[in-house]
Amino acid sequence: MVKKIKNLKEFSLSNDRFEGANLMCPGCSHNIIVREVLNATNDPVIVATATGCLEVCTAVYPKTSWDVSWIHIGFENAAVAAATVSAAYEVMKRKGKLPPATQKMVDEGREPKIVAFAGDGGTYDIGFQSLSGAFERGHNFMYVCLDNEVYANTGGQRSSSTPIGASTTTSPAGSVSYGEKMQKKSMVEIMADHGAPYVAQVSPSKWKDLVKKVQKGFEVYGPVYINAQSACTTEWKHAPEDTIEVSDLGVESCVWPLYEIINERDEHGIIYSTKLNITYRPKKKIPVEEYLAAQPRFRHLFKPENRHIIDLWQKAVDARWEYLQRREEAGV
Amino acid sequence: MAKDMKHIDIEEIQKLGWDELIPGAALFSFREPVEDVVEVPMEERPYAPTNSHEWQVGDWRVEKPVYNRDLCIDCQFCWVFCPDMSILSRDKKMIGVIYEHCKGCGICVEVCPTNPKSLLMFPEHMDNDEALKRWPQKEEKKKD
Amino acid sequence: MAKKFELNEIEVWDGNMAAAQALRQADVDIVAAYPITPSTPIVQNYSKFLADGYVDGEFIMVESEHSAMSGCVAASAAGVRAATATSSQGFALMVEVLYQASGMRLPIVLTVVNRALAAPLNVNGDHSDMYLGRDAGWINLCSYNPQEAYDLTLMAFRIGEDLRVRLPVMVHQDGFLCSHTAQNVRPLQDEEAREFVGEFKAVNSMLDVSDPVTHGVQTEEDWHFEHKARQHHDMMSSFDVIREVFGEFKERTGREYDLVYTYKMDDADVAIVALGTTVESARVAADQMREKGVKAGVVSFRVLRPFPFNEIVDALGDVKAIAAMDRSAPGGTFGMLFNELGAALMAKGKRPILLNYIYGLGGRDTTINMLREVYEQLNECAQAGEAKYPLQQFIGLRGPKLSFY
Ligand SMILES: Cc1ncc(C[n+]2csc(CCOP(=O)(O)OP(=O)(O)O)c2C)c(N)n1
Ligand code: SF4
Ligand code: SF4
Numbered sequence A: 001m002v003k004k005i006k007n008l009k010e011f012s013l014s015n016d017r018f019e020g021a022n023l024m025c026p027g028c029s030h031n032i033i034v035r036e037v038l039n040a041t042n043d044p045v046i047v048a049t050a051t052g053c054l055e056v057c058t059a060v061y062p063k064t065s066w067d068v069s070w071i072h073i074g075f076e077n078a079a080v081a082a083a084t085v086s087a088a089y090e091v092m093k094r095k096g097k098l099p100p101a102t103q104k105m106v107d108e109g110r111e112p113k114i115v116a117f118a119g120d121g122g123t124y125d126i127g128f129q130s131l132s133g134a135f136e137r138g139h140n141f142m143y144v145c146l147d148n149e150v151y152a153n154t155g156g157q158r159s160s161s162t163p164i165g166a167s168t169t170t171s172p173a174g175s176v177s178y179g180e181k182m183q184k185k186s187m188v189e190i191m192a193d194h195g196a197p198y199v200a201q202v203s204p205s206k207w208k209d210l211v212k213k214v215q216k217g218f219e220v221y222g223p224v225y226i227n228a229q230s231a232c233t234t235e236w237k238h239a240p241e242d243t244i245e246v247s248d249l250g251v252e253s254c255v256w257p258l259y260e261i262i263n264e265r266d267e268h269g270i271i272y273s274t275k276l277n278i279t280y281r282p283k284k285k286i287p288v289e290e291y292l293a294a295q296p297r298f299r300h301l302f303k304p305e306n307r308h309i310i311d312l313w314q315k316a317v318d319a320r321w322e323y324l325q326r327r328e329e330a331g332v
Numbered sequence B: 001m002a003k004d005m006k007h008i009d010i011e012e013i014q015k016l017g018w019d020e021l022i023p024g025a026a027l028f029s030f031r032e033p034v035e036d037v038v039e040v041p042m043e044e045r046p047y048a049p050t051n052s053h054e055w056q057v058g059d060w061r062v063e064k065p066v067y068n069r070d071l072c073i074d075c076q077f078c079w080v081f082c083p084d085m086s087i088l089s090r091d092k093k094m095i096g097v098i099y100e101h102c103k104g105c106g107i108c109v110e111v112c113p114t115n116p117k118s119l120l121m122f123p124e125h126m127d128n129d130e131a132l133k134r135w136p137q138k139e140e141k142k143k144d
Numbered sequence C: 001m002a003k004k005f006e007l008n009e010i011e012v013w014d015g016n017m018a019a020a021q022a023l024r025q026a027d028v029d030i031v032a033a034y035p036i037t038p039s040t041p042i043v044q045n046y047s048k049f050l051a052d053g054y055v056d057g058e059f060i061m062v063e064s065e066h067s068a069m070s071g072c073v074a075a076s077a078a079g080v081r082a083a084t085a086t087s088s089q090g091f092a093l094m095v096e097v098l099y100q101a102s103g104m105r106l107p108i109v110l111t112v113v114n115r116a117l118a119a120p121l122n123v124n125g126d127h128s129d130m131y132l133g134r135d136a137g138w139i140n141l142c143s144y145n146p147q148e149a150y151d152l153t154l155m156a157f158r159i160g161e162d163l164r165v166r167l168p169v170m171v172h173q174d175g176f177l178c179s180h181t182a183q184n185v186r187p188l189q190d191e192e193a194r195e196f197v198g199e200f201k202a203v204n205s206m207l208d209v210s211d212p213v214t215h216g217v218q219t220e221e222d223w224h225f226e227h228k229a230r231q232h233h234d235m236m237s238s239f240d241v242i243r244e245v246f247g248e249f250k251e252r253t254g255r256e257y258d259l260v261y262t263y264k265m266d267d268a269d270v271a272i273v274a275l276g277t278t279v280e281s282a283r284v285a286a287d288q289m290r291e292k293g294v295k296a297g298v299v300s301f302r303v304l305r306p307f308p309f310n311e312i313v314d315a316l317g318d319v320k321a322i323a324a325m326d327r328s329a330p331g332g333t334f335g336m337l338f339n340e341l342g343a344a345l346m347a348k349g350k351r352p353i354l355l356n357y358i359y360g361l362g363g364r365d366t367t368i369n370m371l372r373e374v375y376e377q378l379n380e381c382a383q384a385g386e387a388k389y390p391l392q393q394f395i396g397l398r399g400p401k402l403s404f405y
């Protein structure tokens, strides 16, 4: 059942199902994303989480920060965990063996929503196989990648989501290196190409856009992928209070474009339409340099010998923004 | 025998021996079933002692956000962006900060749109009344 | 509701069909699996049962064994019955999750069709996979033929799901020699099997949205030890439940199982201890030796974990010479059976002559003659009262004799 959320005041009526006194860093975006996702629905939620910051900081024995059922198995299997919980739910529903409280919810049209949260390491890298498999099989669940572009929990190593030029502990900037050498992988398109009915990129700073997309995702049947920008004060090295500001700079510079891809299928499951919509258009696209300057992980790029990487960044962001606009215009 | 971890207190939990643990290290959110948790505000939830809600992280802070009701326009920016569920809002109104859970990140202050801000960081040891007395005046918008 | 599968009093099944039929009768809710020789037919048979309406559950053909076991863990934590099958490399890929399953105390059933581990790659039977997982915190049951694979798979659900146990259970059978060898099997009828296995009892089910539960927590030095101690304690205490279930099964079927399997051990002077189908060959060899006047017997583990310390020493305590026959590359030490038997016997003050034979790796044939030769060696040692042969020998191997100590 779609929760009515007209504006922020209405949203603030939500009673959180994610609890304080967890051990996440002050100012961590992961938490903001989790809150916004859980509060986007009043239906029951069941969560699977991959190893990573969110997992090690919210279920440290003997305390849990979850007011929903939650499971962590390992680093690389959050997708299959959520997918199989979803399958188990469907089997029990079919057999009429759901626990009474759950059955009551279902009768009221409030089916449980099954959500996986995983970091970029658990998604782009080690969990990719399990994610790809679960999406191909078409299980009904939502997968949210908390994309802080680094293995934060283990001390800031690069992942295939780390953008070019970022200094991480395994791609450090040095006298002969500008840091990470590879461009970030485009997970959103990769997941859309699995034929998932709904795929979107979000930022916690644009809460309404995020909530709307999560709601759309909950409404479709099948696997949904949400790529969430997650500014990490510890690894991006900005001040904790600047989390929202840094996120906004990402969105306003089009480094982190907000868009969705909708695959529509006919009754035989054949995709007859793929549409990409840009859901937020900055009034004035700000230079990428401002985004980079706000994060000390890119500080070395401002040295004369590395400035060409900033130019490269701008070029790449412009090209990508162009590409998204062209796709949107073409309706594909 | 496994102890009923829903119904003992935090001190007791910390002393549990191996024989008293719940197999598989499962943890519970509530002492008793809650039929529809989204309908129950945190003040009324039967939190289990194993719910982090019952614990505190306030001592992580060096500075704390102080709330000034007189200036607040109840926009709820602070509520939505607080990473730690530490802004208490009820009936679309901001009520205050939950200091047990607030980690002092300062996001709420950054996103507060009023001028002067309705939330400001003050040293942890300063009394809130004292902080309110020291509240700054309206800042002139810088022209650029 | 699933259709009833009409079964004859005696069916001719190979070990894979036997295991698949047991999974079917146990009404498994979720089977998440991935194919690998020689266990593939278990999941193929199961999906065919599903396609024909003989099971009311879900078969999820995942993209790897890692996901197969992860899926079983999630399903079990969600409060439904979950099972899968694997072998060898697939088993190796599962290992991380095997520990997670037992640590989370989820009563998953895994039928393992034992096969060698690469490299070199080999699809045939040995016990490398069993040995790789033996310390993963699972109850390990061992079968020697299709009938036992069937019986033990049914019993595995009862044992693992018992509220006093709540541990995952593996049922081992030998690749090809059991899995692909059709033999007579006396199955239970569907209703009877269902009644024996019983309904799945969900514990801390994630699907109960009114009572949220957190599964798979983080523990550090202040809690991990206690949880592992609890897990070990509960595993060590599961003997009672295992005996109870074996007892009830005997009442229903007349087929008797014990923690330790013994053959002609009452008066034995020499004994072979082996696992899997070798037990059956060793029985034949023992009979032939007895015709020659050698008091030969056979011992095996029906339950390898928890380790039946008292029972194994009772079975072997008065034997003069023992062959610990390990069908797994020992990797720089003695074989597991040699080490574990040696420790158990010594701890109870027994000092029989104990020899280690490494045999049958990668499916190498183990003939009755070879086993007779082992008995001959044991007999020589027994008569001499000392080890007349090296402590570790590779048998059935081409090239110069390989032995140590
Ligand atoms: C199989 C396995 N390999 C490695 C690790 C170590 N490890 C745990 S969390 C983590 C990094 C997590 O990074 P990410 O998924 O991006 O999540 P984040 O902590 O950044 O939120 C690593 C490398 C592990 N737990 N399991
Ligand atoms: S390291 Fe980054 S992602 Fe992890 S808890 Fe801290 S701020 Fe959050
Ligand atoms: S952000 Fe500021 S103005 Fe808005 S509700 Fe919070 S305190 Fe009030």
Ligand code: SF4
Residues within 6 Å of the ligand: A027, B065, B081, B082, B083, B084, B085, B086, B087, B097, B098, B101, B102, B103, B104, B105, B106, B107, B108, B109
């Ligand atoms: S300082 Fe941070 S944690 Fe505390 S109330 Fe403000 S936003 Fe929340």
Ligand SMILES: [Mg+2]
Residues within 6 Å of the ligand: A119, A120, A121, A146, A147, A148, A149, A150, A151, A152
């Ligand atoms: Mg990360």
